[in-house]
Amino acid sequence: MLNILTIDDSRMMRQMLMLTLKEAGYAVYQAADGMEGLDALQEHLGFDLIITDINMPRLDGFGFIERARTLPQCKATPILVLSTESSDEKKARARAAGASGWLVKPFNAEKLLNAVRRVAG
Numbered sequence: 683m684l685n686i687l688t689i690d691d692s693r694m695m696r697q698m699l700m701l702t703l704k705e706a707g708y709a710v711y712q713a714a715d716g717m718e719g720l721d722a723l724q725e726h727l728g729f730d731l732i733i734t735d736i737n738m739p740r741l742d743g744f745g746f747i748e749r750a751r752t753l754p755q756c757k758a759t760p761i762l763v764l765s766t767e768s769s770d771e772k773k774a775r776a777r778a779a780g781a782s783g784w785l786v787k788p789f790n791a792e793k794l795l796n797a798v799r800r801v802a803g
Contacts, residue, residue: 684730684802685709689719689746690764691738695787699733699764702791708798716741720749727755731802736765736772744779751780760801764789 686708688699696712703710711726713719715738723729732750736743743763750756760782765772768786776784782801785794 683707683709684798685711685726685728686798686802687711687713687719687722687726687729687732689713689716689732689734689738689743691715691735695735695764698789699794702789702794703798706795706798715739716743716746716749719746723750723753723756729756729759731798732756732759732761733764733798734761736763736767736776744775747776747779747781762797762801764794 686703688696688710690696691714700710711722713722717740719734734743734746747761761780763776763781763784764787766787773784783797785797
């Protein structure tokens with residue numbers, strides 16, 4: 683079973699991700715912003731995939747990805763961005779920070795699960 687960390691400041695989005703991913707058989711951990719996400723990485727070693735929003739308080743998705751990539755346990759962990767943002771500039775910035783892929787909200791459950799399978803095996 684894959685362990686997935688989702689990071690989003692919207693409680694409704696976290697609930698929708700939890701429902702979709704748990705129904706597909708994944709273990710889901712949640713954080714409400716990038717700082718909580720970094721805390722989760724320190725507390726739970728071994729996430730197989732991270733899904734993060736971009737626009738969040740305290741630490742946005744770009745900052746989270748950059749800092750997560752400095753941690754030994756996250757150097758190779760796939761990180762998907764799930765955001766309302768869709769500009770090429772923001773996608774390029776996320777890729778430069780270390781993102782593995784990009785999905786636009788609102789998400790389609792089938793597309794999300796296909797992306798999860800593609801990047802996390």
